[in-house]
Amino acid sequence: MSMYAKLKRRAAEGRPARVGLIGAGKFGSMFLSQAWRTPGIHLVGVSDLSPVNAKASMHRVGWPDERSQTASLEEASRSQKTFVTDDTAAMIASPFIDIVIDATGSPAAGIRHVIAACAHRKHIIMVNVEADALAGPLLARRAAEAGIVYSMASGDxxxxxxxxxxxxxxxxxxxxxxxxxxxxxxxxxxxxxxxxxxxxxxxxxxxxxxxxxxxxxxxxxxxxxxxxxxxxxxxxxxxxxxxxxxxxxxxx
Known part of the structure; x- marks a missing residue:
């Protein structure tokens, strides 16, 4: 079964993959421009050092403004909206997130995020090639030991x-x-x-x-x-x- 068919099935069953994006810069914006159009994916949270800049990125790529007007990750998960925050640790730990995407480009931050994802058993997609080049094999091993998927981003x-x-x-x-x-x-x-x-x-x-x-x-x-x-x-x-x-x- 193709990925698109699987995503459509998840959408039809009302159980989309609940995603948290870390970093709303260049790559993060590219993902944002597509995510709200993709069936079976619910971007529950976006974490960035500057929530104001993150919301500006969302607006620039056509994200409906009303979909980022929510007070918490829990509220976002129930309303098909997206919560914007600067508290990355809380987003990774949230029970309303299944998959984390690291698009920060910072090796130190990326390694911290993978370790946190392992601790909270959240699958992680590593767009942060800088961190992957530095410590990818070790991070992949830690993820395997935690029983989660550690993956590069398809398309990159x-x-x-x-x-x-x-x-x-x-x-x-x-x-x-x-x-x-x-x-x-x-x-x-x-x-x-x-x-x-x-x-x-x-x-x-x-x-x-x-x-x-x-x-x-x-x-x-x-x-x-x-x-x-x-x-x-x-x-x-x-x-x-x-x-x-x-x-x-x-x-x-």
Whole structure:
């Protein structure tokens, strides 16, 4: 049965997967833009260091404002609404949450959240590749010992690469290398958050009108994010990273 069919069944049975999202930044906003349209998912809570910014992100992606006007996680769970908070620990511990999504990008925070999810037996989806690259195997082991699912996010590059590696091995191929297609020029290595927009060709008007974090976008450009993602792939697929770090072999 497909994932969509399973979600539709849960919706029809009145028992949606109850989700708590940590972090309403770039990836969190992407999830928010889809979650309220997906059957079988109820985003019960959103936790962010700034609830005001979280609500602004929800509004920006089209989230109905009335669905974030609720006083508690319990009230949200009963009314198909979403509670916005800055108390992540309480959200993870809540009996009204089944699945936690960490989209913070902070290794220290992500590790704390996984440990808390293990303690409260909440499945966790790790969009936080920074934490996964640092401690993914240990966190996965802790989750297995707690009897919960620890997973990368389907649709994000590390998980998609891992799926391809798994498919190739299942059909009998010997996987000797895994990678991702990225336009990389040597000059990008010198890029900084102050110079990054010129490489993307973004105008000042475009940057001012969107949710653009120069540090984040620079990490996409200078190889930092690719290195983190490929470390997560190595961890998840039992592959070894190269001794001399991330490489960008031409593959036209």
């Amino acid at each position: 590059q590390p998980a998609l690469i891992a799926e391809l590696v798994d498919w190739a091995r299942c059909v009998g191929l010997d996987v000797v290398c895994a990678g991702k297609g990225t336009k990389y020029l040597p000059v990008y290595h010198q890029s900084t958050p102050d110079t990054v927009w010129g490489h993307y060709g973004f105008s000042e008007e475009q940057v001012a009108g969107g949710d653009f974090n120069p540090q984040m976008f620079n990490s996409f450009l200078d190889g930092t994010k690719s290195a983190l993602e490929m470390a997560a792939v190595a961890n998840g697929c039992d592959l070894s990273p190269p001794d001399d770090g991330l490489a960008f072999p031409a593959c036209g």
